[in-house]
Amino acid sequence: MTIGSELRDTARRLLSEGTVELVIGWRRGSRPTAAVPAFVTDPEEAGSLVFDGTCGTNPAVYFTRDRRQYSGRKVGVAVKGCDARAVLQLVMENQVVRDDVVLIGVACPGVLDRRRVALAACGREILELEDRGAEVMLRGAGFETVVRREDVLSDSCRGCPHPDPGSVDLLLGTPRREAASGEERERRVREFEALPPAGRWEATLREYGKCIRCYACRNVCPACYCETCFVDQNDPRWIGGTCEPTDTLIFHLIRNLHVAGRCVECGACARACPTGVDLLLLHRKVAVEVLERFREEAGMDAGARPIMASFREDERQEFIMG
Amino acid sequence: MSTAVRLDATSLDRFLRVLADAREVFAPVAATDGRVEFARVRGGEGVDSSRMLTGLSPKGLFFPEAEVLFRYDRGGILPVESPGGPIAVWGMRGCDARGLALLDRVFGSAFQKPGDERFEDPYWKSRYDRATIFGTVCPAPLSTCFCNWFGGSPSSTAGIDVQATDLGEAWLLSPVTAKGAELLMTVDDLLSPATARDVEASREIALRAQSALPPPPSLEGLEDLLTGVFHEPAWEGIAAPCVQCGACTFSCPTCHCFDIQDEDRNGRGRRIRAWDSCMFGIFTREASGHNPRALSTQRVRQRVMHKYSYFPGNYGEMLCTGCGRCVSVCPVGFDIRNVLLELVSGAEGEGR
Numbered sequence: 001m002t003i004g005s006e007l008r009d010t011a012r013r014l015l016s017e018g019t020v021e022l023v024i025g026w027r028r029g030s031r032p033t034a035a036v037p038a039f040v041t042d043p044e045e046a047g048s049l050v051f052d053g054t055c056g057t058n059p060a061v062y063f064t065r066d067r068r069q070y071s072g073r074k075v076g077v078a079v080k081g082c083d084a085r086a087v088l089q090l091v092m093e094n095q096v097v098r099d100d101v102v103l104i105g106v107a108c109p110g111v112l113d114r115r116r117v118a119l120a121a122c123g124r125e126i127l128e129l130e131d132r133g134a135e136v137m138l139r140g141a142g143f144e145t146v147v148r149r150e151d152v153l154s155d156s157c158r159g160c161p162h163p164d165p166g167s168v169d170l171l172l173g174t175p176r177r178e179a180a181s182g183e184e185r186e187r188r189v190r191e192f193e194a195l196p197p198a199g200r201w202e203a204t205l206r207e208y209g210k211c212i213r214c215y216a217c218r219n220v221c222p223a224c225y226c227e228t229c230f231v232d233q234n235d236p237r238w239i240g241g242t243c244e245p246t247d248t249l250i251f252h253l254i255r256n257l258h259v260a261g262r263c264v265e266c267g268a269c270a271r272a273c274p275t276g277v278d279l280l281l282l283h284r285k286v287a288v289e290v291l292e293r294f295r296e297e298a299g300m301d302a303g304a305r306p307i308m309a310s311f312r313e314d315e316r317q318e319f320i321m322g
Numbered sequence: 323m324s325t326a327v328r329l330d331a332t333s334l335d336r337f338l339r340v341l342a343d344a345r346e347v348f349a350p351v352a353a354t355d356g357r358v359e360f361a362r363v364r365g366g367e368g369v370d371s372s373r374m375l376t377g378l379s380p381k382g383l384f385f386p387e388a389e390v391l392f393r394y395d396r397g398g399i400l401p402v403e404s405p406g407g408p409i410a411v412w413g414m415r416g417c418d419a420r421g422l423a424l425l426d427r428v429f430g431s432a433f434q435k436p437g438d439e440r441f442e443d444p445y446w447k448s449r450y451d452r453a454t455i456f457g458t459v460c461p462a463p464l465s466t467c468f469c470n471w472f473g474g475s476p477s478s479t480a481g482i483d484v485q486a487t488d489l490g491e492a493w494l495l496s497p498v499t500a501k502g503a504e505l506l507m508t509v510d511d512l513l514s515p516a517t518a519r520d521v522e523a524s525r526e527i528a529l530r531a532q533s534a535l536p537p538p539p540s541l542e543g544l545e546d547l548l549t550g551v552f553h554e555p556a557w558e559g560i561a562a563p564c565v566q567c568g569a570c571t572f573s574c575p576t577c578h579c580f581d582i583q584d585e586d587r588n589g590r591g592r593r594i595r596a597w598d599s600c601m602f603g604i605f606t607r608e609a610s611g612h613n614p615r616a617l618s619t620q621r622v623r624q625r626v627m628h629k630y631s632y633f634p635g636n637y638g639e640m641l642c643t644g645c646g647r648c649v650s651v652c653p654v655g656f657d658i659r660n661v662l663l664e665l666v667s668g669a670e671g672e673g674r
Contacts (some may be wrong), residue, residue: 029655030466036655037563057654065565066618119356123373125464135368141462212378212387214568214599220653232604234583241583241596242388272653274356274569 003106004051007078010104010170012046012107014076020102022070024062025078026055032129033114037062052131053079056111056154057220058268060086061293064225075101080108082156082266084165085299086222089262092299092306093308095225097273105165109133109172110157111267115276120147155280156267159184167302189285204249208271211248213241217269217279218260223259230254252282260286261307264299327506327513328520334493335366338412340509340621348383351374360411371413371488374464375645379575380411380418381425387572388596388637391445391582395590404445407454410505413486416478417469417645422577423481426450427637428578445595454505456495457482459524460531466646468659471538474643476531485673487524494524496604530550539663544640547669548631552623556668561622562662563654568599570648570656571625576641579605600624626661 004249011023022041027048029036035054040046059077063070079087081306090096109131117126121138128139137146157163164175192200215231218224230238231251239254240247263283270279291297296307304310329337342364352363352370362378363369393400427433429446460467460476469475479485483502487494494516498575507512524631571577581598585591598605601621607613615621633641642658649657 030649030657030660031655034655039559039562061565066562069562115356123356125374127465212572212597214571214572215602216565216567216653219565219567232602234604237583240585241581241594243596244388268653272567272569274573274651276357 002051004049006056006172007051007106008046008049010172011040011049011076012043014048014102014104015040015043020074020076023049023076023078023104024059025049025104026051026057026059031114032126033112033117036129039210049078051106053109053112053136053149053153054129054131055080056114056268056271058083058086058222058266058273060090060222061268063087063090063101064222065219070096070100073100076104077101078104078106079168080106080111080266081160081162081165082108082264084168085264085297086266087299088167088302089264090222090225090298091302091307092304093262098302102170103165103168105168105171107171107175108157108160108163108165110153110160110163111271112136112149112152113154113271116152116154117147120152121145122320123133154267154271155188156265156270157280159187160265160301163298166300174185185284186288188281189288192281192285205245207281208245208248208252209243209276210273210277211243211252212275213248213251214244214274216272216274217252217277218255219266220272221259221263222266222268223262223264224255226258252279256282256286259283261290261296262298263287263296270308325667326494326516326521327510328516329493329495329513330495331491333512334369334371337366337481337509337512338363338369340512341363341410341412341505344508345410346405347410347412348380349412355403363412369412372464374460375415375418375647377647377651378573379421379645379647380414381421381575381578383411384422384446384453385425385429385578385580385597388594389445391593391595393590393592404448406448409449410456412452412456413458414455414482415460415645416457416476416480416482417467417474418575419455419481420469420474420643421481421645422450422455424483424576424637424639424641424643427577427639429447433637436587440546454483454501456502457485457498459485459487459528461527463531463535464646464650466649467535467655468538468644468646469669470532470535471541471659472640472642475528476535477528487527489520489523489527492520493637494520496524539666541662541666544662544666545631545634546628547666551665551669552627553667554665556665557619557623561663564601564618564622564656565654566601566603566618566621567600567653568597569651569653570658571599571601572597573647573651574644575643575647576629578590581605600628600629622656626658626665629658630662640674 025038026035035050037057060083087170091098095283124140126138126140130137134149135146136149239250265287267280294307347363348360349363349369350358351368352358357377358370358373359376363393390402392402429443434440479498483499485496485498497506579598580595583594606615629641
């Protein structure tokens with residue numbers, strides 16, 4: 001039985017029993033390379049739910065995107081490892097009531113990066129994608145090619161330390177991966193850090209120079225839920241309106257620090273970016289820093305205090321004490 | 323207009339070099355990460371004319387993400403000098419060229435409503451009016467393409483000065499406007515007369531592309547139909563997945579809403595015009611704090627209404643050329659084609 005069919009059965013059951021009023025998951029959309037969020041309220045429609053490597057959206061985002069929809073309702077939500085952490089982080093931050101949510105964990109094989117998938121098809125349009133596990137089949141007009149999953153995996157999923165959702169109410173599929181060592185996850189951070197300052201600056205300008213300020217990264221991010229984001233204030237105005245580095249960097253760096261200790265590195269921001277900014281690198285850098293300093297990661301324990309909202313006497317304080 | 327000419331594929335580099343000697347030339351350029359976007363070129367190096375669509379539409383060439391309208395100090399206004407020379411754009415698809423032609427209705431001189439006092443945007447005009455646009459016939463539409471829903475086609479010539487067809491070993495260049503014909507005259511040493519076979523091959527490519535597009539649905543009366551469904555609860559479900567980012571509107575060849583901001587320091591500063599999006603809450607938030615479109619449902623509806631109801635009412639055409647970028651970039655898979663079909667079939671079901 002595939003995870004997809006288990007998910008459909010589970011959603012159908014939870015809805016018909018009345019355990020939940022709504023199940024958020026994924027369904028096929030217009031594009032074969034990306035499943036789209038699904039909102040199922042009728043058990044009859046549970047059959048549209050799917051799960052595979054194209055389910056890259058983090059459904060946790062919907063809890064804070066439109067609060068009218070979710071407050072006080074029992075909601076079932078299909079979650080990958082990172083998605084579960086995002087929900088738990090929201091619980092920790094008093095944005096979601098844990099008892100109102102049924103976390104339907106899905107053992108995650110890692111999600112695909114649609115840009116890498118497109119590159120693997122050499123620019124030809126992909127009309128059909130079949131996630132076979134270790135391999136991914138791509139088919140279009142006059143071609144069919146099978147690529148290794150590893151080669152088309154999202155950066156966020158390379159070396160993912162928590163692929164299997166924890167603290168969930170139900171777990172579908174067989175947890176199949178050992179937690180990866182931190183090494184692979186940190187590799188690109190270390191490479192970046194090893195660059196001389198001028199090289200880091202150049203790489204930063206190159207990446208963030210692609211930004212068009214559409215805020216797709218912020219808006220798909222479950223951790224970004226300020227009622228009024230600082231970029232949306234105009235009295236006072238904190239940030240200019242251009243795509244010059246002073247403006248784009250202020251947006252990205254502030255967002256980056258604002259989600260420090262809260263970002264679960266799901267990579268939804270990077271996958272959402274229409275111009276392909278490598279957004280994950282800095283989020284990862286901060287997560288690595290947080291882990292080193294506080295020995296904690298976001299969204300691991302809904303009962304804990306948020307990392308940035310707690311203080312221990314034995315924390316490193318060299319920035320004050322010198 | 324003068325007749326079609328032939329440019330050997332091997333001469334494209336020379337052709338673009340010669341054009342670039344006397345003007346700014348823009349063309350689709352492939353980056354190492356696989357993206358293809360319009361960028362300034364000096365010749366054929368890096369130019370990728372084969373990609374169906376660039377990631378972003380070419381509107382930014384004429385209506386940049388952000389531009390300085392003028393600078394000022396206590397002495398008064400310091401105008402921004404426009405470079406002023408000619409521009410050529412190579413490799414534009416018909417949907418994008420039509421998009422620019424639609425924007426010219428808003429910013430330029432392309433449309434005069436009876437009785438209206440016409441405002442022409444000098445910033446737009448200073449670029450668009452200087453440009454000669456080479457359109458490229460689409461050989462094979464993508465599954466996200468729907469130009470034929472709104473009167474376009476893979477070989478549409480609206481907004482195009484010279485139409486180019488990729489014949490493999492050569493390009494067939496057909497002048498569409500006098501401006502295009504004149505530009506071709508300046509490079510005629512690189513061109514040879516087109517044969518009847520070239521013209522025939524080009525026609526076949528256009529026909530094949532045309533027939534590859536699924537037939538368009540009947541959208542007759544869409545403008546009024548949308549007015550009729552304004553209050554329908556269906557919008558709630560339609561808007562549910564939308565996360566309110568501007569990926570769709572910013573990659574769209576026709577969305578043109580903007581914000582104006584002054585950046586001031588001690589009486590010196592600059593006035594900026596930057597892309598804005600009806601998907602953003604701040605777009606309509608008033609000084610009092612009241613927001614007439616506070617809900618995502620209202621904003622999604624606005625985007626649809628503006629494109630397919632308000633704009634045709636004001637400017638006589640749909641504000642959509644069916645390029646499909648909004649469908650392919652949306653992080654949550656919002657497909658505006660399905661929205662229109664759902665609203666149309668819903669309205670039909672109720673006998674409207």
